[in-house]
Amino acid sequence: MTSRIRRQIVLAAVGVCAVRVGAAEGTTGELDAAIQAHTGGAPLHEGKVRIEMDLLVENGNAVPMSVSVASPMSAADHVRSIAVFNQRNPQREVANFTLGPRSGRASVATRIRLATSQKLVAIAQLSDGSFWSHSVEVIVTLAGCVET
Amino acid sequence: MAQTLINLKRSAKRGELLEITTLIAHPMETGFRADAEGKVLPRDIIRRFRCSYNGETVFSAELFPAVAANPYLVFTTVATDSGSLVFLWEGDHGFAQAETVAISVTPGVTSD
Numbered sequence: 001m002t003s004r005i006r007r008q009i010v011l012a013a014v015g016v017c018a019v020r021v022g023a024a025e026g027t028t029g030e031l032d033a034a035i036q037a038h039t040g041g042a043p044l045h046e047g048k049v050r051i052e053m054d055l056l057v058e059n060g061n062a063v064p065m066s067v068s069v070a071s072p073m074s075a076a077d078h079v080r081s082i083a084v085f086n087q088r089n090p091q092r093e094v095a096n097f098t099l100g101p102r103s104g105r106a107s108v109a110t111r112i113r114l115a116t117s118q119k120l121v122a123i124a125q126l127s128d129g130s131f132w133s134h135s136v137e138v139i140v141t142l143a144g145c146v147e148t
Numbered sequence: 149m150a151q152t153l154i155n156l157k158r159s160a161k162r163g164e165l166l167e168i169t170t171l172i173a174h175p176m177e178t179g180f181r182a183d184a185e186g187k188v189l190p191r192d193i194i195r196r197f198r199c200s201y202n203g204e205t206v207f208s209a210e211l212f213p214a215v216a217a218n219p220y221l222v223f224t225t226v227a228t229d230s231g232s233l234v235f236l237w238e239g240d241h242g243f244a245q246a247e248t249v250a251i252s253v254t255p256g257v258t259s260d
Contacts, residue, residue: 062217063216095209096210097207103226104165108222112214
């Protein structure tokens with residue numbers, strides 16, 4: 001493949017991505033709405049929950065991410081769920097994990113897709129019904145939607 | 149049948165924390181991508197995952213298109229009794245797959 005053709009293919013792919021990202025631009029409101037729908041409008045506290053991942057991502061197709069919550073995970077005090085939301089993928093939800101006292105430790109890990117640089121928010125619901133959040137800003141150099 | 153990988157200790161002491169790693173071969177087609185002709189590829193994802201330990205659900209997950217292809221999940225559970233762990237993946241177009249792993253639990257050094 002000549003370099004010119006290759007460049008054209010890459011540019012075409014970037015173009016497709018740009019259109020899709022453009023459609024999902026300015027979605028902080030959507031992100032807040034998705035979080036509100038999840039919490040039922042309950043107040044969000046900062047802390048306890050923590051997203052751990054690389055903040056500079058080379059390839060958005062499979063980005064390792066782990067979320068943990070500081071909790072004793074006892075019958076009386078445990079994490080009920082951990083939900084993850086994104087700002088600029090086509091859909092705000094990423095995953096929703098349900099845990100319980102039998103989990104032993106409030107920690108989950110998976111691999112996610114990131115269409116572009118954006119904010120990720122994790123929301124943990126504790127057994128007392130309270131919601132805790134943590135957010136990170138992730139920079140993506142190769143978007144998750146270029147892959148064919 | 150999709151290929152799966154499940155990693156956990158097959159024998160443990162009661163009360164021991166088990167870290168479970170699961171992976172299933174699945175494209176997780178988002179429903180947002182177009183093919184070469186510009187036709188949108190229909191969504192085909194795994195929507196739910198559940199792990200039950202001797203019949204009781206100990207972990208579950210709801211997955212969305214933002215989960216990467218070949219969904220990989222790491223979670224934990226506490227070893228309680230000998231028996232089996234059943235892993236169930238369910239998704240679009242009636243996709244369902246279950247895997248069972250036997251575990252043997254010995255009375256532990258921990259008091260509980």
